[in-house]
Amino acid sequence: MDDALSGEGIDRHEAASRPRLKQLIRISPWGAGVVFLSALICLPIVGVLLHLTDSGPEWTHLVETVLPGYLLNTAVLVVSVTLVVLLLGIAPAWLVTVYEFPGRAFFSWALILPLALPTYVAAFVYYQGPEAAIPFLIWVRTEISVDAFITAELVIRYGLLIVMMGAVLFPYVYLASRSAFSQQGRTLIEAARCLGDSPGRIFFKVAIPLGRPAIVAGAALVIMEVINDYGAVHFFGVPTLTEGIFRTWFGMGDKVSALRLASIVMLGVAMLLILEKLLRGRARYVEAGAPTVPLARVRLGRGKAVPAFLVCLFPLALGFLYPVARLTQWAWLNLTSERGVSIPFGESLLRGLALALGTAVIVTLLAAIFSFAVRLRETPLRRGLSRLSGLGYATPGAVIAVGVLVVFGALDRLGNSFLPLFSGTLFVIGFAYLVRFFAIPLQLSHAAMDRLGSSLSEASRLLGKAPMATFMRIELPLLRGPLIAAGMLLFVDILKELPLTLILRPANFETLATISFSLASEARLQACAVPSLMIVAAGAAGLIIMNRWLSPSANP
Amino acid sequence: MIKSLVLTVGLVLGFTSQAFSEAKEVTLYTQRHYAFDEIIVAKLQEETGIKVNVVKASADELITRLQEEGENTPADLFMTADGAGLDRAHKAGLLQPITSEAVTSAVPATLKDPENHWVAVTQRARVIVYSPDRVDPAELSTYEDLADPKWRGRIVVRSSSNAYNISLLATLISEIGVEKATEWAAGVRKNMARPPQGSDRDQIRAVAAGLADVALANTYYLGLLETSEEAKDREAAAAVKIFFPNQEGRGAHVNISGIGVVKGTAKAELAEEVIEFLLSEKVQAMYPENTFEFPVNPAASLSDVQKRWGKFKADDVPLSTMGEFNAEAVRTFNRAGWE
Numbered sequence: 001m002d003d004a005l006s007g008e009g010i011d012r013h014e015a016a017s018r019p020r021l022k023q024l025i026r027i028s029p030w031g032a033g034v035v036f037l038s039a040l041i042c043l044p045i046v047g048v049l050l051h052l053t054d055s056g057p058e059w060t061h062l063v064e065t066v067l068p069g070y071l072l073n074t075a076v077l078v079v080s081v082t083l084v085v086l087l088l089g090i091a092p093a094w095l096v097t098v099y100e101f102p103g104r105a106f107f108s109w110a111l112i113l114p115l116a117l118p119t120y121v122a123a124f125v126y127y128q129g130p131e132a133a134i135p136f137l138i139w140v141r142t143e144i145s146v147d148a149f150i151t152a153e154l155v156i157r158y159g160l161l162i163v164m165m166g167a168v169l170f171p172y173v174y175l176a177s178r179s180a181f182s183q184q185g186r187t188l189i190e191a192a193r194c195l196g197d198s199p200g201r202i203f204f205k206v207a208i209p210l211g212r213p214a215i216v217a218g219a220a221l222v223i224m225e226v227i228n229d230y231g232a233v234h235f236f237g238v239p240t241l242t243e244g245i246f247r248t249w250f251g252m253g254d255k256v257s258a259l260r261l262a263s264i265v266m267l268g269v270a271m272l273l274i275l276e277k278l279l280r281g282r283a284r285y286v287e288a289g290a291p292t293v294p295l296a297r298v299r300l301g302r303g304k305a306v307p308a309f310l311v312c313l314f315p316l317a318l319g320f321l322y323p324v325a326r327l328t329q330w331a332w333l334n335l336t337s338e339r340g341v342s343i344p345f346g347e348s349l350l351r352g353l354a355l356a357l358g359t360a361v362i363v364t365l366l367a368a369i370f371s372f373a374v375r376l377r378e379t380p381l382r383r384g385l386s387r388l389s390g391l392g393y394a395t396p397g398a399v400i401a402v403g404v405l406v407v408f409g410a411l412d413r414l415g416n417s418f419l420p421l422f423s424g425t426l427f428v429i430g431f432a433y434l435v436r437f438f439a440i441p442l443q444l445s446h447a448a449m450d451r452l453g454s455s456l457s458e459a460s461r462l463l464g465k466a467p468m469a470t471f472m473r474i475e476l477p478l479l480r481g482p483l484i485a486a487g488m489l490l491f492v493d494i495l496k497e498l499p500l501t502l503i504l505r506p507a508n509f510e511t512l513a514t515i516s517f518s519l520a521s522e523a524r525l526q527a528c529a530v531p532s533l534m535i536v537a538a539g540a541a542g543l544i545i546m547n548r549w550l551s552p553s554a555n556p
Numbered sequence: 557m558i559k560s561l562v563l564t565v566g567l568v569l570g571f572t573s574q575a576f577s578e579a580k581e582v583t584l585y586t587q588r589h590y591a592f593d594e595i596i597v598a599k600l601q602e603e604t605g606i607k608v609n610v611v612k613a614s615a616d617e618l619i620t621r622l623q624e625e626g627e628n629t630p631a632d633l634f635m636t637a638d639g640a641g642l643d644r645a646h647k648a649g650l651l652q653p654i655t656s657e658a659v660t661s662a663v664p665a666t667l668k669d670p671e672n673h674w675v676a677v678t679q680r681a682r683v684i685v686y687s688p689d690r691v692d693p694a695e696l697s698t699y700e701d702l703a704d705p706k707w708r709g710r711i712v713v714r715s716s717s718n719a720y721n722i723s724l725l726a727t728l729i730s731e732i733g734v735e736k737a738t739e740w741a742a743g744v745r746k747n748m749a750r751p752p753q754g755s756d757r758d759q760i761r762a763v764a765a766g767l768a769d770v771a772l773a774n775t776y777y778l779g780l781l782e783t784s785e786e787a788k789d790r791e792a793a794a795a796v797k798i799f800f801p802n803q804e805g806r807g808a809h810v811n812i813s814g815i816g817v818v819k820g821t822a823k824a825e826l827a828e829e830v831i832e833f834l835l836s837e838k839v840q841a842m843y844p845e846n847t848f849e850f851p852v853n854p855a856a857s858l859s860d861v862q863k864r865w866g867k868f869k870a871d872d873v874p875l876s877t878m879g880e881f882n883a884e885a886v887r888t889f890n891r892a893g894w895e
Contacts, residue, residue, distance in 0.1 A: 065887075065890035065891055065893075127754075134762075134766060137767060138767070141709060146709035149709060149749070150709060157750070157751075234715075237751050237753025237895065239715075247717045249616070250617060250620075253882075333786075334785065337785055341591070341785055402620055402624070405620070409625050409628070413628065421628050421630075423628050423630060424630040502612075502614075503613055503617045505611065505613075506611070507611050518589045518612070521755060523757040524757075524786070525786065526785060527785060
């Protein structure tokens with residue numbers, strides 16, 4: 001009992017009266033754990049940030065030649081894809097939450113499925129679009145002018161890239177606004193209804209302002225995905241900053257300038273996240289009163305149900321049905337053709353799946369323990385470390401890969417005689433996934449613990465249970481739903497991950513993503529369709545599980 | 557739940573520890589991503605008992621990995637699909653000289669490093685692919701000519717981040733100087749029907765589809781398209797023809813795919829045995845039939861597809877030029893606005 005009281009969390013008032021130094025010196029295993037884990041995660045990230053002001057040999061050349069183009073392309077994509085995801089994501093979320101119409105229950109979960117498509121897979125499907133436009137382009141060239149032809153090609157390609165990226169990324173906004181609408185605005189929406197507000201007015205005056213923080217958070221995720229995209233922009237020949245990092249490093253051999261570019265990208269994203277925090281302010285937007293009464297959905301008459309159906313169908317068709325239909329068609333051609341390519345799905349592939357699943361489980365647990373520790377005592381240090389260790393999500397995979405190589409290379413040299421070698425093992429790649437994706441389960445478990453509140457665990461602590469026992473008996477079982485959801489989202493992300501996997505993978509190691517990408521970069525559509533469909537299938541399964549555990553009605 | 561967690565962790569660790577190697581095994585870091593290479597690896601194990609563990613990534617990613625892993629790298633062999641990558645690995649001190657007589661005598665002097673830090677395994681020419689319907693071969697002459705305004709809106713080429721383009725420009729720089737090479741790149745860029753994108757296959761498809769009249773591509777892609785699993789590719793291959801440029805002058809640009817032994821490996825002998833196998837007449841004769849690359853062993857014969865392309869004059873620019881002017885070529889592309 002005494003131990004518990006003098007330990008973590010309960011002694012905030014006491015601490016204030018103590019000398020500061022003593023408080024700093026007292027090291028708890030939880031504090032030490034947080035510092036150690038985040039130090040590990042931050043090592044490769046800080047290694048990159050240190051280059052913010054270094055000019056490599058090619059820096060001036062970059063600034064004078066290609067950098068403005070990279071910046072322009074990045075800005076164009078970020079702004080326009082954000083617009084597209086807002087257009088595609090918010091309206092269906094509103095419709096499936098507030099109204100009842102045929103297909104509503106299906107759309108409610110199906111609209112997250114586009115997340116199962118890696119952008120580079122969607123890219124090679126959509127890249128056939130410019131090809132279909134060739135007769136038109138030839139007509140423009142012969143009938144109008146070469147200049148008009150070149151402009152038309154540019155417009156078609158950029159347009160398709162933007163629509164394609166928006167179509168596979170909008171579920172981030174959809175998910176965020178769906179949960180905001182269904183949880184946060186319930187009583188207010190019903191109050192507005194009672195006051196006789198029109199549905200349009202409720203949407204713009206109540207739902208959108210209330211959902212804003214969630215929508216902004218969803219859009220922030222989209223922006224990070226766009227900035228870090230590696231395959232799709234390469235396919236469409238639209239070099240962004242991330243492609244610039246690759247070219248500077250691997251084409252020009254200027255590591256320092258490449259890392260400087262990476263640190264600028266990271267800083268930009270960090271500023272974006274801070275801005276989002278500021279916009280949100282201190283507002284929590286959580287409704288008082290935990291018992292959740294589902295919002296009474298208004299049944300739509302036929303005249304309105306059809307448009308509602310179409311508004312939901314359109315994004316799903318763009319981001320999932322069309323690409324999957326094309327992939328299925330190509331995969332069928334490949335399987336039925338006598339020259340069809342057989343994909344080597346062997347042991348290596350099982351290892352890839354096991355790695356994705358194992359890493360997802362471990363990283364989610366670490367994140368849960370981490371955010372529990374941060375909440376045990378919210379010191380500025382712990383909060384800061386928790387922010388910093390989420391920055392990996394804003395870092396291009398290739399940059400993290402090299403940061404991780406440096407760390408383990410040094411470790412191997414240090415422990416040469418007494419430790420087994422890390423280099424070239426699955427451990428390295430698993431650790432890199434941890435650094436890259438830690439933000440996802442961390443955010444989700446922070447949010448879940450916020451919702452849970454601290455009264456239960458404080459009661460447990462007062463009854464004399466140690467922090468670990470409290471975590472195992474209170475937080476872990478009660479947060480099972482959100483944690484499984486986080487783990488599944490992580491699994492899907494790891495499944496799709498590419499640049500990091502390509503650089504760090506051990507010998508004879510293939511994932512569905514590496515097989516699919518190597519065929520796609522050879523432009524072998526039919527052969528590539530088979531592994532791509534398998535990614536989509538595995539990802540969709542993960543997302544459906546996620547959705548089940550995420551929905552407020554899921555009762556674990 | 558706890559039980560399943562422990563199980564997963566154990567499973568992952570089990571797979572991890574499996575990566576440590578045994579006696580007759582070598583690890584190969586390779587840029588090559590052709591399905592045929594897997595057949596060769598299987599054949600090698602069958603005939604010599606050597607198991608090759610393969611890591612595939614781009615040349616410079618692999619060079620970075622070799623540098624960071626240092627002396628603890630699991631790699632014994634390093635292979636690229638481009639001469640410049642080998643030269644850069646050698647300049648970074650990552651390769652050691654090959655001592656095997658069988659290796660060094662199988663390859664002509666022009667196709668290996670003077671001190672045998674690396675040797676070529678195959679060759680490929682980067683050529684002009686054109687539509688015979690819209691282009692009279694008499695219009696075609698040299699790489700340099702592609703910058704001429706008469707090609708405005710008629711050319712497609714892939715992006716400047718591609719190693720084959722960088723090496724082509726590197727040899728141009730060594731031949732005509734940076735200034736003229738910059739003008740050339742800017743001229744070709746201006747003549748493009750669309751900004752650079754896609755792979756060499758996509759360029760050939762674009763010419764076949766009528767989007768452009770000429771493309772720059774590696775020879776073997778034509779063979780691959782001709783024998784592709786996709787009907788559309790076979791039609792594309794039938795709709796275009798190959799032109800070997802600069803036949804009156806220095807000859808067509810020829811690049812290599814090659815291999816070297818990683819410095820400090822404890823398995824140098826096994827590694828060299830692998831190279832001997834790749835250079836043996838039998839395996840060398842398999843490349844032309846499967847990947848449509850040209851062999852380096854003069855004893856190996858060409859495939860029918862290659863014979864149909866006809867004989868051509870290859871340039872005699874030393875291979876080290878590609879590595880030497882690599883960075884300058886990238887800068888030149890950047891200055892010329894070739895994305």
